Amino acid sequence: MANFYVDTTTVVHEIPDNSRPKFYMFGVPSYTNMGDQAVSLAERQYIENEFPEYQYIEILEEDDDYAIPVIQEHLQPKDIIAFTGGGNMGNLYHNHEEARRKVFSTFVNNLTISFPQSIHFEENEDGEIEKKKSQSAYRKNPNLVLVARDAQSFHRMQTTFDNPVIFTPDMVLYMNAVDLKFKRHGALFVLRHDSEKVVKQSTIDNIKEMLGTERPIDRVDTVLDEPQKITPVTREALFDAELELFSHQEMIITDRWHAMVFSVLTGTPCLLFGNSYGKGKHAYIDWLEHVNWIDYTDETDIDRIKELMRYLVAQNRHDYDVKKDFRQLRDVITGYAHKRQND
Amino acid sequence: MANFYVDTTTVVHEIPDNSRPKFYMFGVPSYTNMGDQAVSLAERQYIENEFPEYQYIEILEEDDDYAIPVIQEHLQPKDIIAFTGGGNMGNLYHNHEEARRKVFSTFVNNLTISFPQSIHFEENEDGEIEKKKSQSAYRKNPNLVLVARDAQSFHRMQTTFDNPVIFTPDMVLYMNAVDLKFKRHGALFVLRHDSEKVVKQSTIDNIKEMLGTERPIDRVDTVLDEPQKITPVTREALFDAELELFSHQEMIITDRWHAMVFSVLTGTPCLLFGNSYGKGKHAYIDWLEHVNWIDYTDETDIDRIKELMRYLVAQNRHDYDVKKDFRQLRDVITGYAHKRQND
Numbered sequence: 146m147a148n149f150y151v152d153t154t155t156v157v158h159e160i161p162d163n164s165r166p167k168f169y170m171f172g173v174p175s176y177t178n179m180g181d182q183a184v185s186l187a188e189r190q191y192i193e194n195e196f197p198e199y200q201y202i203e204i205l206e207e208d209d210d211y212a213i214p215v216i217q218e219h220l221q222p223k224d225i226i227a228f229t230g231g232g233n234m235g236n237l238y239h240n241h242e243e244a245r246r247k248v249f250s251t252f253v254n255n256l257t258i259s260f261p262q263s264i265h266f267e268e269n270e271d272g273e274i275e276k277k278k279s280q281s282a283y284r285k286n287p288n289l290v291l292v293a294r295d296a297q298s299f300h301r302m303q304t305t306f307d308n309p310v311i312f313t314p315d316m317v318l319y320m321n322a323v324d325l326k327f328k329r330h331g332a333l334f335v336l337r338h339d340s341e342k343v344v345k346q347s348t349i350d351n352i353k354e355m356l357g358t359e360r361p362i363d364r365v366d367t368v369l370d371e372p373q374k375i376t377p378v379t380r381e382a383l384f385d386a387e388l389e390l391f392s393h394q395e396m397i398i399t400d401r402w403h404a405m406v407f408s409v410l411t412g413t414p415c416l417l418f419g420n421s422y423g424k425g426k427h428a429y430i431d432w433l434e435h436v437n438w439i440d441y442t443d444e445t446d447i448d449r450i451k452e453l454m455r456y457l458v459a460q461n462r463h464d465y466d467v468k469k470d471f472r473q474l475r476d477v478i479t480g481y482a483h484k485r486q487n488d
Numbered sequence: 489m490a491n492f493y494v495d496t497t498t499v500v501h502e503i504p505d506n507s508r509p510k511f512y513m514f515g516v517p518s519y520t521n522m523g524d525q526a527v528s529l530a531e532r533q534y535i536e537n538e539f540p541e542y543q544y545i546e547i548l549e550e551d552d553d554y555a556i557p558v559i560q561e562h563l564q565p566k567d568i569i570a571f572t573g574g575g576n577m578g579n580l581y582h583n584h585e586e587a588r589r590k591v592f593s594t595f596v597n598n599l600t601i602s603f604p605q606s607i608h609f610e611e612n613e614d615g616e617i618e619k620k621k622s623q624s625a626y627r628k629n630p631n632l633v634l635v636a637r638d639a640q641s642f643h644r645m646q647t648t649f650d651n652p653v654i655f656t657p658d659m660v661l662y663m664n665a666v667d668l669k670f671k672r673h674g675a676l677f678v679l680r681h682d683s684e685k686v687v688k689q690s691t692i693d694n695i696k697e698m699l700g701t702e703r704p705i706d707r708v709d710t711v712l713d714e715p716q717k718i719t720p721v722t723r724e725a726l727f728d729a730e731l732e733l734f735s736h737q738e739m740i741i742t743d744r745w746h747a748m749v750f751s752v753l754t755g756t757p758c759l760l761f762g763n764s765y766g767k768g769k770h771a772y773i774d775w776l777e778h779v780n781w782i783d784y785t786d787e788t789d790i791d792r793i794k795e796l797m798r799y800l801v802a803q804n805r806h807d808y809d810v811k812k813d814f815r816q817l818r819d820v821i822t823g824y825a826h827k828r829q830n831d
Contacts, residue, residue, distance in 0.1 A: 296639045296774035299655065303812045309819065312642065312655045423777075430773050431639035434766075469646045476652065 147211035150203035150377040153189070160215060161200060166223035166482070168192050168199040169216055170260075171248045172206045172241065173229055175376055177369040179387050180317070180403030181231050182380045187316040188229060188260055189377070191471070196478060199225070203377050206244050213251055223485045225478065226252040230260030230294065230316050232402065232424050234302075236267055236275035237340065246282035253286040256481040258474075261294035261313050263424040264301050276305065283308055290477050295427035311473040314432045317406045318467045324412065325392040331361035332396040335404040338366060341420040344400045348418070351447040352398055352454075360395065367401050396458060402428055408439055409465070414457040415439040416450070436465045490554035493546035493720040496532070503558060504543060509566035509825070511535050511542040512559055513603075514591045515549045515584065516572055518719055520712040522730050523660070523746025524574050525723045530659040531572060531603055532720070534814070539821060542568070546720050549587050556594055566828045568821065569595040573603030573637065573659050575745065575767050577645075579610055579618035580683065589625035596629040599824040601817075604637035604656050606767040607644050619648060626651055633820050638770035654816040657775045660749045661810045667755065668735040674704035676733070678742035680763070681709060687743045687761040694790040695741055695797075703738065710744050739801060745771055751782055752808070757800040758782040759793070779808045 148156050150173070160167070170188055174181040185203070192201045204212040228248050233241045249257055266272040266279075283289055289308045293299035294315045302310045334349065336342070356362055367387070369375075375383060391397065391407045397415040399405060402425035408415030417425050417439065429441040437460040444450050491499050493516070503510070513531055517524040528546070535544050547555040559569075571591050576584045592600055609615040609622075626632055632651045636642035637658045645653045677692065679685070699705055710730070712718075718726060734740065734750045740758040742748060745768035751758030760768050760782065772784040780803040787793050 296655075297777065300775060300778075300810065300813055303815055304809050309815065311816075312639075427773065430770065432643060434640065435643075466647050467643065470643055472646055472652070473654075 147215045148205060148208050149212065150205075151200065153377055153381060156376075156378070160202065160219045163200070165200040166198065166221065166225070167219075168196070168201045168225045169227065170201065170203045171209055171212075171226070171228045172244050173203045173377060174231075175205045175207060175374045177372065177375055179367040179369060179383065180401060180406075181229075181233075182375050183317045183320070183384050183387075183403060183406070184230050184260075184315070185377065186380055186384055187319050188227075191316060191319050195475060196482070198482075205376065206241070209244055209247065213247070217251070220252070220255065222255070223482065225256045225258065225481065227258040227260055230262050230292065232263045232294075234259070234262040234264040234298075236272045237265060239275070242275060242279060246279060249289055250282040250285040253288065255288060256477070257286055257289045258477065259289065259291045261292045261315055261474075263295055263298040263422075263428070264293070264305070265422040265424070266301075266305070280306060292474060295424065295431050297423060297427040311477060313471045313474050314467050315402070315406060315428060317403060318409070318432065319471060320410055322410050322412070323388055323392070324462075325389060327389075327392045329393060329395045329413075331363065331394060332356055332398065333390070333394045334362070334364040335367055335397055335399040335401050336364060337400055337420070338368075341422070342400065343421050344418040345445065348445050348447075348450075349398075352450060355447055355451055365390075367403055367407075396454060398454075400425070405429060405433070405439055405441075409433060409436055412438060412462040414454070414460065416454055416457060417441045419443055432467055432470065433465070437461070437463060490558045491548060491551050492555065493548075494543065496720055496724060499719075499721070503545070503562045506543070508543040509541065509564065509568070510562075511539070511544045511568045512570065513544065513546045514552055514555075514569070514571045515587050516546045516720060517574075518548045518550060518717045520715065520718055522710040522712060522726065523744060523749075524572075524576075525718050526660045526663070526727050526730075526746060526749070527573050527603075527658070528720065529723055529727055530662050531570075534659060534662050538818060539825070541825075548719070549584070552587055552590065556590070560594070563595070563598065565598070566825065568599045568601065568824065570601040570603055573605050573635065575606045575637075577602070577605040577607040577641075579615045580608060582618070585618060585622060589622055592632050593625040593628040596631065598631060599820070600629055600632045601820065602632065602634045604635045604658055604817075606636070606638055606641040606765075606771070607648070608765040608767070609644075609648070623649060635817060638767065638774050640766060640770040654820060656814045656817050657810050658745070658749060658771060660746060661752070661775065662814060663753055665753050665755070666731055666735070667805075668732060670732075670735045672736060672738045672756075674706065674737060675699055675739040675741065676737045677705070677707040678710055678740055678744050678747040679707060680743055681711075684763040684765070685743065686764050688788065691761070691788050691790075691793075692741075695793060698790055698794055708733075710746055710750075739797060741797075743768070748772060748776070748782055748784075752776060752779055755781060755805040757797070757803065759797055759800060760784045762786055775810055775813065776808070780804070780806060 173185045266276040291310045391411040391413045397408045400418040405417045516528045609619040634653045734754040734756045740751045743761040748760045
């Protein structure tokens with residue numbers, strides 16, 4: 146059965162029968178990575194705020210196969226197809242890349258937008274095979290526009306695909322900052338457990354030891370153990386809870402890009418370490434180097450790390466302005482709406 | 489008297505009277521910064537290779553005032569106006585920014601392209617005053633497209649100006665690599681003397697000492713002392729000489745972004761240090777991090793610097809492919825030519 150999330154409270158099984166042009170967002174996560182959940186929340190907010198004439202409809206990734214034929218039947222020339230953003234284009238997550246290929250190679254007559262992603266095809270046999278599959282699928286869609294969320298990915302997408310590539314920040318940076326004014330107490334390690342992990346356990350242990358026992362120190366991941374599943378109906382409360390958690394901390398130490406983004410939104414000092422292919426490093430340097438209370442490092446020397454952390458906790462919050470950096474995306478959507486209006 | 493460089497051997501005082509659409513490049517340097525000279529050479533090669541239907545005409549920056557009225561008189565709807573790229577948008581070089589404002593605010597009815605630049609308005613009174621002047625001038629031109637050559641500049645241009653901003657590498661990265669197969673001997677320090685300089689003399693002295701007396705060590709700048717003036721007629725030979733100089737070196741140590749670019753083109757190991765506002769760092773990380781024989785660092789610890797340099801000199805040359813990263817520029821020019829064709 147096809148499920149369509151028409152707003153953040155309502156799931157329907159048929160496409161709403163009205164004259165509004167539709168914005169279909171595919172690949173929406175139900176898994177519990179709060180980074181990816183925040184991306185899908187931000188995508189809805191972005192389209193609903195900036196293009197209120199469009200009716201925004203989300204399809205969970207596991208519902209793609211049921212939803213595709215229904216949407217094909219109802220598709221109108223002004224409708225826009227999109228696939229959710231994140232950090233999973235490439236061969237590290239076959240399921241997501243396969244879902245993406247299917248959507249891109251199916252809806253070839255409408256503007257199709259691959260929302261802001263970073264990309265990594267490994268330089269090995271699997272990487273080469275998967276890359277060829279993606280090239281072949283993406284090539285079928287002359288109306289496909291790829292969005293890169295960092296310059297490394299912009300370069301990689303342009304050298305991998307023939308489709309036009311535009312450049313914007315990660316969608317979660319479209320979200321408004323919050324100031325919860327909690328008393329901050331303790332430090333939080335937000336660390337990945339997956340194949341992208343590269344930060345050494347000895348570095349983490351040294352930081353823990355350096356922080357001492359004066360303050361509470363916890364370790365979590367942005368991938369939640371509970372609940373088992375998150376939908377567009379339940380994600381916002383969990384996102385708000387995540388921002389509350391961050392707003393209680395004096396310091397975040399992480400190798401998760403979105404933990405840095407949550408730190409930006411909440412004004413929480415944050416030190417980001419690398420993943421296997423630099424997606425966090427590049428996104429930080431491209432969009433956030435001017436934000437004083439966060440930093441990226443590959444450092445392993447504990448004295449230097451201490452110095453960095455001391456600097457970060459001493460910083461004051463200030464304005465940072467990245468919303469204008471979504472302009473290339475806005476121009477693509479506006480241009481399409483205008484063109485189809487005149488057709 | 490207005491001088492128009494119609495090719496790299498011919499200066500004329502009138503605009504060629506033929507039916508070809510014209511591509512006017514303003515702000516072309518006659519000063520002896522080989523980085524900026526290489527930019528202007530690459531710009532001509534780019535347009536002549538990619539858009540051979542256009543007749544490319546260069547105007548030296550000091551000739552702008554004479555040339556503007558002549559061009560105004562002859563301007564056709566398909567003609568394109570451009571201002572040369574580099575690293576001087578902002579308030580550090582008033583003369584260049586003033587020339588840019590004049591061109592942008594004059595030719596408001598034709599596609600106007602600010603070629604790939606980095607931008608820096610200082611956070612002080614002069615920066616604020618100059619920024620307002622530029623905002624006011626750029627705003628007058630609804631057909632002006634700004635090109636950023638690094639993500640930091642992309643963000644800054646988008647938050648400073650309302651004009652659309654596109655993203656490409658520095659134009660010199662459009663040039664073909666050369667392999668002169670010289671025997672490499674010695675190390676070359678290529679260091680700036682200007683207000684952007686931040687690398688410490690003690691760091692330079694430590695590197696010199698570390699390199700020892702086994703090999704020749706020279707110091708130069710990419711700003712030449714001789715000749716006094718360079719024109720589109722004389723620049724290519726000087727550019728070739730620069731690539732020859734680099735091709736003789738085992739190692740380049742520099743704080744000049746274009747010295748890193750020349751090292752990329754010649755396959756010369758190169759360690760780049762920062763300038764006052766990160767233009768080299770950002771351009772390196774955005775476009776060249778995958779090139780094995782070059783690196784960027786802010787390091788001051790001589791042991792770590794030694795380790796970095798050891799790594800670089802041990803690397804082999806390999807292909808790097810950034811030409812596809814000029815696609816957004818190509819699409820802007822193609823789109824304009826197509827639109828004016830149909831008008």
